[in-house]
Amino acid sequence: MAAELILPPAFALLLGALLLAVVPGRLRPAIVLGAPLIALALVWRADGIGGTAAYLDLTLVLVRADPLSRWFGTVFAIAAFAAGLFALHQKSKLELVASQAYAGAALGVVFAGDLVSALVFWEVMAIASTLVIWSAGTAARAAGLRYLLVHLLGGTVLMIGIAGHVAATGQAALDVLGPDAPFRWIILAGVLLNAGAPPLSAWLPDAYPRASYSGMVVLSAFTTKTAVYVLLRAFPGEPLLIWVGLFMVFYGIVYAILENDMRRILAYSIVNQVGFMIAGIGIGTELALNGAASHAFAHILYKALLLMSAGSVLAMTGRSKCSELGGLFQSMPVTTVCGIVGALSISAFPLTSGFVTKSMISDAAATQGMVLVWTLLAAGSAGVFLHAGIKFPWFVFFQKDSGLRPPDPPAPMRAAMILLSVLCIAIGVAPGLFYTFLPYGAAYVPYTGDHVVSQLQLLLFSGLAFFLLLGMLRRTETITLDTDWLYRRLGPALSGRIVPPVASAWRQAETAIAAASSRGLQLLETAYRSGPLSRPQASGTVALIAITALTAYLIIGYMAATG
Amino acid sequence: MTQHRIVRPENIRRLWAAFIAVLALTVVAELAIERHPAAGFDSLFGFNAWFGFGACVLLVLAARLLGLILKRPDDFYGR
Numbered sequence: 323m324a325a326e327l328i329l330p331p332a333f334a335l336l337l338g339a340l341l342l343a344v345v346p347g348r349l350r351p352a353i354v355l356g357a358p359l360i361a362l363a364l365v366w367r368a369d370g371i372g373g374t375a376a377y378l379d380l381t382l383v384l385v386r387a388d389p390l391s392r393w394f395g396t397v398f399a400i401a402a403f404a405a406g407l408f409a410l411h412q413k414s415k416l417e418l419v420a421s422q423a424y425a426g427a428a429l430g431v432v433f434a435g436d437l438v439s440a441l442v443f444w445e446v447m448a449i450a451s452t453l454v455i456w457s458a459g460t461a462a463r464a465a466g467l468r469y470l471l472v473h474l475l476g477g478t479v480l481m482i483g484i485a486g487h488v489a490a491t492g493q494a495a496l497d498v499l500g501p502d503a504p505f506r507w508i509i510l511a512g513v514l515l516n517a518g519a520p521p522l523s524a525w526l527p528d529a530y531p532r533a534s535y536s537g538m539v540v541l542s543a544f545t546t547k548t549a550v551y552v553l554l555r556a557f558p559g560e561p562l563l564i565w566v567g568l569f570m571v572f573y574g575i576v577y578a579i580l581e582n583d584m585r586r587i588l589a590y591s592i593v594n595q596v597g598f599m600i601a602g603i604g605i606g607t608e609l610a611l612n613g614a615a616s617h618a619f620a621h622i623l624y625k626a627l628l629l630m631s632a633g634s635v636l637a638m639t640g641r642s643k644c645s646e647l648g649g650l651f652q653s654m655p656v657t658t659v660c661g662i663v664g665a666l667s668i669s670a671f672p673l674t675s676g677f678v679t680k681s682m683i684s685d686a687a688a689t690q691g692m693v694l695v696w697t698l699l700a701a702g703s704a705g706v707f708l709h710a711g712i713k714f715p716w717f718v719f720f721q722k723d724s725g726l727r728p729p730d731p732p733a734p735m736r737a738a739m740i741l742l743s744v745l746c747i748a749i750g751v752a753p754g755l756f757y758t759f760l761p762y763g764a765a766y767v768p769y770t771g772d773h774v775v776s777q778l779q780l781l782l783f784s785g786l787a788f789f790l791l792l793g794m795l796r797r798t799e800t801i802t803l804d805t806d807w808l809y810r811r812l813g814p815a816l817s818g819r820i821v822p823p824v825a826s827a828w829r830q831a832e833t834a835i836a837a838a839s840s841r842g843l844q845l846l847e848t849a850y851r852s853g854p855l856s857r858p859q860a861s862g863t864v865a866l867i868a869i870t871a872l873t874a875y876l877i878i879g880y881m882a883a884t885g
Numbered sequence: 886m887t888q889h890r891i892v893r894p895e896n897i898r899r900l901w902a903a904f905i906a907v908l909a910l911t912v913v914a915e916l917a918i919e920r921h922p923a924a925g926f927d928s929l930f931g932f933n934a935w936f937g938f939g940a941c942v943l944l945v946l947a948a949r950l951l952g953l954i955l956k957r958p959d960d961f962y963g964r
Contacts, residue, residue, distance in 0.1 A: 583959075700940070705944045708944060778911045783935070791942065801956075
């Protein structure tokens with residue numbers, strides 16, 4: 323019984339978060355930077371199954387290390403390190419503690435071998451990420467609360483699915499949930515909510531841009547990509563995901579085109595990029611899954627880089643609306659160049675990371691003969707350059723001169739941006755090493771003459787369209803309504819009319835129930851002894867009904883509270 | 886406020902000229918490479934050029950249309 327002890331990589335960061343909360347300020351940088359490096363070492367030490375525990379009748383697996391979990395674990399640790407470096411001067415201790423706990427919980431999910439452990443870490447992520455948002459101050463309170471409520475709803479849906487699945491099968495392994503797996507659609511819905519999928523994707527552009535200059539960098543890395551990881555594990559080749567992903571691709575582009583706030587533009591573009599990954603998971607061939615996994619890896623790095631660039635502008639100017647920015651390239655050269663590297667990477671320009679990852683997804687669609695999907699992915703790629711690749715750097719660093727002359731941010735923030743820029747270019751220039759660790763088997767050659775020329779045509783002519791249509795893209799001080807309108811406007815408005823009568827009906831029902839309770843209890847007891855309620859599988863159903871009722875109660879309660 | 890040399894009108898004209906030259910170059914380069922059309926209809930000469938351009942025009946128009954219905958002042962939900 324000399325099973326080798328495998329330390330869960332999550333523990334390095336969760337322990338780091340605890341330490342950060344108690345140590346004096348001068349020791350914080352060592353933990354902020356050191357814990358992610360230890361986590362990275364643990365990610366690469368971990369192999370196979372380790373850290374199992376018995377809980378109820380289930381076996382919980384804290385560490386299940388294989389190429390896929392190491393792939394996401396690696397990029398999560400790198401992201402935690404880079405985001406920590408960027409946040410080194412962050413004054414809010416709460417944000418630093420919450421960020422590290424959040425990253426730790428994300429590592430917990432990608433190394434969890436069973437659904438129950440994954441769910442526990444999933445919920446820790448929801449709470450820790452809410453604290454990251456709240457640490458930005460009072461302006462972030464309401465958005466943070468909305469974010470938390472949406473994620474608690476998603477967590478409840480996921481819990482219903484997992485509880486039902488475990489009750490029906492007796493199994494809790496986090497593996498492929500085939501078409502016949504019970505409760506698979508409910509689990510899928512819970513996971514998709516965290517991925518930023520419709521209909522509730524508005525939580526992301528609503529809440530993330532309320533975080534601090536450094537907080538949004540952290541937020542961009544973990545929640546949606548953890549969901550991508552779980553989809554890769556549990557739902558590869560689910561055809562519905564192709565269309566969900568394509569919807570997200572175009573939703574992100576159209577909303578970002580209309581948006582004025584630079585960080586909300588980048589928030590919509592997270593949804594857009596995750597859409598490419600989800601479409602890849604839906605296509606489901608090894609090439610497509612490699613594409614989704616590697617695009618997640620590349621995306622975490624260049625999106626963090628873009629948000630660092632935007633965060634630097636926010637930190638140095640206090641502004642984030644495109645209509646109030648412009649001309650900053652003259653005094654912020656490092657921020658400008660790093661922002662452009664991020665913008666080229668997200669656009670999948672040759673020699674950047676996006677080029678060697680995203681093309682796997684569209685090539686997989688072509689190989690499968692999915693002509694419509696391939697065509698829409700190509701149109702989406704053109705749209706990425708339009709809404710993020712040019713729009714972000716153009717309106718922030720160029721366009722008209724705003725007259726602002728802020729300097730580049732302090733050294734740690736510059737260093738974090740340069741580190742990520744180097745990684746984005748290194749992956750794009752020399753993808754060979756990167757490809758050796760790909761979790762699935764398919765081989766891929768990104769640099770062919772055809773591929774490079776086609777992509778350059780697609781992107782540069784998108785650029786031409788941008789500059790010719792500049793008049794139609796001029797920024798206005800507006801937002802665009804999204805599904806959050808339902809719970810920010812319609813719900814509260816209706817609850818003013820609905821809740822009072824429901825509440826009075828509820829009180830009447832309570833009285834009636836109290837009157838009938840003694841008789842009812844007797845009846846129940848008889849029924850339990852002899853009737854169908856005494857069958858053992860009923861407990862799962864009863865739990866399902868109870869959780870569903872509680873969820874409905876929560877929603878009504880929320881509407882009553884905000885109305 | 887001094888004007889950076891890159892934003893002077895004559896330099897902006899030069900940037901446009903260079904951009905158009907690069908655009909032309911990417912299309913001409915198609916003659917030098919072996920194409921592997923993915924869908925069939927993309928074997929047309931310069932497909933990715935006009936497809937990228939057209940896709941962006943359509944996306945901008947779609948966004949404008951949606952904006953007509955869904956745009957609100959940015960203090961719509963209050964501060």
